[in-house]
Amino acid sequence: MNARAIIIGSPRSGSGKTTVALGLMRAFRRRGVQVKAAKAGPDYIDPAFHAAACGGDSVNLDSWAMPPDLLAFLLRQAQEDADLLIIEAAMGLFDGAGEVDGRRGAAADLAALFGIPVALVMDVSGQGQTAGAVACGFVHYDPRVRIAGVIANRVASGRHRLLVEQSLQRTGLPLLGALMRSGAPDLPERHLGLVQASEHQNLELLLDQLADAIERQADLDGLLTAAKPVESGPLSSNLSVALPPPAQRIALAQDEAFSFVYPHILAEWRRAGAEILPFSPLADQAPDPSCDLCWLPGGYPELHAGRLAASNIFLNGLRAFARKGAVHGECGGFMLLGQGMEDKQGVRHAMAALMGHETSFARRKLNLGYREARLMAECPLGPVGGMMRGHEFHYATVTPGNDEPLVDLVDGQGNLIGPSGGRRNKVTGTFFHVIAQQ
Incomplete structure (x- = not known):
């Protein structure tokens, strides 16, 4: 099955990507959509939350660490038996390492290499019309990376939402969601990131609360339409392996x-x-x-x-x-x-x-x-x-x-x-x- 895919990215860490991604995964799953998940870059903790939200394993897709044929193979596997693949970015959308184009570890690499559109999660607290200017920069920074729309996070009021939406009209981007500042629970953190999924006493309740907030405040139909089939191309006959088994x-x-x-x-x-x-x-x-x-x-x-x-x-x-x-x-x-x-x-x-x-x-x-x-x-x-x-x-x-x-x-x-x-x-x-x- 060639699933539709979408990247949940943002301008920086702390914008609310994980909260939004988990809410979307659980909300689409409740609608009967076969959802799978992936994480761009190195991360152990977020994929465990993804697995709980989707009911199946989440895979890491790392363009810096993984040879291109292995990356394409894992992406192809992630689409199997799925209607929708939701990929959560790490840090800012274009943040990565090194100078090799397409192998910087940024979620933008995946967007450019495989034609995956991006829903941009923006923390709009403390700004109004400037949100449109920030989004405009993302639209034009790399023409190979298609921004499908914006999900505004930490919106203060109805008027604030209107200001953000009007500012986006100048970029041609739709507002795919406006999450109110008090509209969803926060995920607790510790020194390496989020507290692990296995340590949450009420994880299912938390995921349902996130899905409830997303269903109220995001355009699920618009997001599903924005997602596109992955352009993965043919796989290499000499597929790289990540790490051979070190023992039987x-x-x-x-x-x-x-x-x-x-x-x-x-x-x-x-x-x-x-x-x-x-x-x-x-x-x-x-x-x-x-x-x-x-x-x-x-x-x-x-x-x-x-x-x-x-x-x-x-x-x-x-x-x-x-x-x-x-x-x-x-x-x-x-x-x-x-x-x-x-x-x-x-x-x-x-x-x-x-x-x-x-x-x-x-x-x-x-x-x-x-x-x-x-x-x-x-x-x-x-x-x-x-x-x-x-x-x-x-x-x-x-x-x-x-x-x-x-x-x-x-x-x-x-x-x-x-x-x-x-x-x-x-x-x-x-x-x-x-x-x-x-």
């Missing part, structure tokens, strides 16, 4: 502390015949000793450090596993592999001690951005010299141990960061989250 049987840590793993990678492992056996460190479960590899993804271990430190069955089982099988940790998983973790109150909690580093959230430092990694040793990510792209996003400071580094990193602009991560025997880890090999 994989023990995967999966709970509220370790949830940051990309669905497209797990789907690829399963397609290739790998068996994935989830376990929960927070429930004091050990990795299945019959597995060949234990994968510890990122997440929020710092919020559960005391509980993890007291999970003796898990920690002893992990140490026993590491004596015979490979263990790899990404970001939060890498933190757990170290000697200890200091929480934001300055309390130190002993960790697995399979590597020599210590991490701290009492001395916070933001590490954020795209990364290209070259492997300095063979590991579950690939052979020596293997190249891959992904990102870092954490606030931890690190006291290094005496382990050998795992990867050599450059940032999204090509600036050298240098050796990072660590390796010791069969245990490896890094703050780098892989999205796709190159």
Whole structure:
């Protein structure tokens, strides 16, 4: 099925894209439209909300990290069995990294490459007629990116709505929605973004409230008409893979502390015949000793450090596993592999001690951005010299141990960061989250 698609973009972060996107997903689903979702760029948290709103997995589409044929393949998959594909942008519509046209990680890349129109969510608080001038800039900035209309967010009154609508008439753009300032609930946040979907006690009620607000204040028929079939073209016969399965049987840590793993990678492992056996460190479960590899993804271990430190069955089982099988940790998983973790109150909690580093959230430092990694040793990510792209996003400071580094990193602009991560025997880890090999 060649589904219609639309991108929900905005001029900047904090404009209300996620709120609008979730409300639209749930509202269309309630109408009987088969909705699927995607997220432009690197993000673990928003796609989990998408999945709850749509009733199915949301995929990440990252034009910087993913080779073009893999990007087209995942977009084609996202359209299967769908009437409408809603793609939520990240940051501002044109925000990305690097200088390679079409591979900057911006949602605008998807719009230009695949002919997907954009519904522009604009926070119009504190402005009236200026909204039209801002929208006009988006219309003319890149002729390959078609702006289908504007959804005005945080509108103060009926008069305010009228001013915005009149200003848009000069651009030829329709007003596809006007969401009142008090018309929808806010989504709670923490230091890496939204509070995870799995932690909401009343998530279904929240999604229904967002859909109610969208149905009252947005033009659903107009948005559905604005969405267009994707121009994906033929797929390459030499399709890239994001990351080959690192083992046949994989023990995967999966709970509220370790949830940051990309669905497209797990789907690829399963397609290739790998068996994935989830376990929960927070429930004091050990990795299945019959597995060949234990994968510890990122997440929020710092919020559960005391509980993890007291999970003796898990920690002893992990140490026993590491004596015979490979263990790899990404970001939060890498933190757990170290000697200890200091929480934001300055309390130190002993960790697995399979590597020599210590991490701290009492001395916070933001590490954020795209990364290209070259492997300095063979590991579950690939052979020596293997190249891959992904990102870092954490606030931890690190006291290094005496382990050998795992990867050599450059940032999204090509600036050298240098050796990072660590390796010791069969245990490896890094703050780098892989999205796709190159």
